[in-house]
Amino acid sequence: MKIKDVMVQEVVTINPSASLAEAAQLMRQANVGILPVVEEGQVCGVITDRDLVVRAIAVGADLASTPVGECATGDPVVAHPDWNLDQAMEAMARAQIGRLPVIDDDTLAGIVTLGSLALRSKKAKETLEAAKAVSSRSVKATQHQPSSSRAKPNAARRTKEAS
Numbered sequence: 001m002k003i004k005d006v007m008v009q010e011v012v013t014i015n016p017s018a019s020l021a022e023a024a025q026l027m028r029q030a031n032v033g034i035l036p037v038v039e040e041g042q043v044c045g046v047i048t049d050r051d052l053v054v055r056a057i058a059v060g061a062d063l064a065s066t067p068v069g070e071c072a073t074g075d076p077v078v079a080h081p082d083w084n085l086d087q088a089m090e091a092m093a094r095a096q097i098g099r100l101p102v103i104d105d106d107t108l109a110g111i112v113t114l115g116s117l118a119l120r121s122k123k124a125k126e127t128l129e130a131a132k133a134v135s136s137r138s139v140k141a142t143q144h145q146p147s148s149s150r151a152k153p154n155a156a157r158r159t160k161e162a163s
Contacts, residue, residue, distance in 0.1 A: 003088055004081035006117065007102045007110030013038040014047065016069030020056050023047050023068050034099045036108055037072045043101050043108050045072035078103045079112050088112055 012030040014023050016037050023035055027049060037045035047068050055071040056063060079088045079100040088100060098114040 001085055002081065003079050003083045003085070003102055003112050004109070006085065007079075007081070007112045008116070009110045011036060011101075011108060011111050013108065014068055015039060016044060016067060016072065018068050019064055020047075020052060020061065020066045020068060020071060021063040024052055024063065027052075034111065035068075036076075036101045036111070037068055038108065042106060043076065043078070043103060045069070045074040046076045046099075046101060047072040048099070076101060080104065081109055085117050089114070089117055092117075 012026055012032060012035060014026060014035045014037055016039055026035060027033060033049040035047050036043045037047055051071050051073065052063075055061075056066060061071070077091055077095045077097060077100060079091060079102045081102055081104050092098060092100060092114055100112050101108055102110040102112055
């Protein structure tokens with residue numbers, strides 16, 4: 001089974017210049033926890049519900065005036081439609097994330113989540129291991145930043161192939 005068989009194809013996106021309040025409203029309306037950040041047709045990052053809490057609310061950012069681009073993760077880890085499920089689970093485990101934009105020829109094709117992989121994978125043990133790896137975030141990633149510094153996007157590597 002390939003990622004294209006399990007990914008969600010209807011994806012809500014946001015522009016990096018949109019406000020964090022707009023991102024939160026879109027997430028609520030679409031009942032999602034991630035929005036690919038798209039500029040000129042290209043995915044330039046992602047903003048998650050966790051990003052909103054840790055990089056914005058926790059440091060006192062003004063949600064109405066702070067642009068998404070200031071709190072988004074730039075250059076996100078991505079999946080590709082022709083990957084098998086194991087490749088996506090490995091990429092998620094390695095990066096400790098539970099959702100991947102799916103990119104096909106530099107265009108957003110969908111989103112794949114650990115949940116969708118778990119529901120469709122026949123390898124329950126591997127899915128559980130991937131979930132454990134995603135859940136074991138380092139303490140450093142969640143440390144409180146001083147309110148005087150604004151959160152900057154973390155650079156995550158874009159991967160063409162899971163190795």
